[in-house]
Amino acid sequence: xxxxxxxxxxxxxxxxxxxxxxxxxxxxxxxxxxxxxxxxxxxxxxxxxxxxxxxxxxxxxxxxxxxxxxxxxxxxxxxxxxxxxxxxxxxxxxxxxxxxxxxxxx
Amino acid sequence: xxxxxxxxxxxxxxxxxxxxxxxxxxxxxxxxxxxxxxxxxxxxxxxxxxxxxxxxxxxxxxxxxxxxxxxxxxxxxxxxxxxxxxxxxxxxxxxxxxxxxxxxxxxxxxxxxxxxxx
Numbered sequence: 001x002x003x004x005x006x007x008x009x010x011x012x013x014x015x016x017x018x019x020x021x022x023x024x025x026x027x028x029x030x031x032x033x034x035x036x037x038x039x040x041x042x043x044x045x046x047x048x049x050x051x052x053x054x055x056x057x058x059x060x061x062x063x064x065x066x067x068x069x070x071x072x073x074x075x076x077x078x079x080x081x082x083x084x085x086x087x088x089x090x091x092x093x094x095x096x097x098x099x100x101x102x103x104x105x106x
Numbered sequence: 107x108x109x110x111x112x113x114x115x116x117x118x119x120x121x122x123x124x125x126x127x128x129x130x131x132x133x134x135x136x137x138x139x140x141x142x143x144x145x146x147x148x149x150x151x152x153x154x155x156x157x158x159x160x161x162x163x164x165x166x167x168x169x170x171x172x173x174x175x176x177x178x179x180x181x182x183x184x185x186x187x188x189x190x191x192x193x194x195x196x197x198x199x200x201x202x203x204x205x206x207x208x209x210x211x212x213x214x215x216x217x218x219x220x221x222x223x224x
Contacts, residue, residue, distance in 0.1 A: 001166065034204075036149075042151065043218055044141075049204055051158030077183035087149055093208045094165060095139070095151035 002026050002090050006098030009103035012106040019077045021101045023071040023088035035064055035073045038100075039084045047086075048073070078103070108138075108200050108216035115222045121188045124219045126200030128169060133181040134158040137203035139212055140174065140185050141195040152198070154208050163208065190223045197221075 003026040011044055013019050019062055023033065026045040036044035046055045048064040051071060059074045088098040111125040126138060139154035153164035155174040162174050173186045183200060198219045201212035 043199055046204060046211050046213045047128035055213060087213065091211065094163065097149040102149045
């Protein structure tokens with residue numbers, strides 16, 4: 001199984017801040033990575049897939065980069081709805097999710 | 107749109123069947139995955155199915171205990187889980203594969219179905 005390390009596990013930020021979350025799979029997954037945002041009590045929402053492809057309707061403040069074993073999600077200017085938990089997901093071999101990064105209000 | 111069947115309460119050792127009714131797209135063009143989330147925990151992949159050829163793939167801990175099936179006449183996908191334990195208490199989501207084929211991200215999610223095992 002491919003293991004996913006995600007960091008940080010949590011962070012505190014303010015509206016308008018720029019933040020980055022890192023995801024490191026245990027082996028090369030090429031570009032087969034997606035990012036999700038999950039608000040409490042809600043289903044996850046797809047933000048990006050294929051590491052850097054922005055899903056339809058997702059604001060441009062979200063961006064993704066990386067390949068192989070090192071990936072980053074960046075939010076350029078946090079909005080109130082972005083205080084949530086973020087998960088990375090590899091789909092190169094089966095599916096594994098990262099443990100999540102909780103983003104809360106500073 | 108993906109709409110799931112309602113919550114269930116089950117006993118240890120029981121089986122459960124959760125349904126995912128799809129609409130608004132060509133059913134056989136998009137794979138469907140199942141993901142669960144235990145209370146306060148992260149996301150865990152259960153498996154996925156290609157409705158076109160009924161190919162399936164399961165997470166290793168679910169092999170032999172979970173079956174995914176499709177019904178083209180009702181454009182539904184079903185998940186059956188057997189030999190339930192308390193560790194199976196979770197919200198179960200169905201989700202559509204974003205570009206259709208398996209091995210991809212999930213763009214449309216059902217509302218989730220709470221399965222409680224006690």
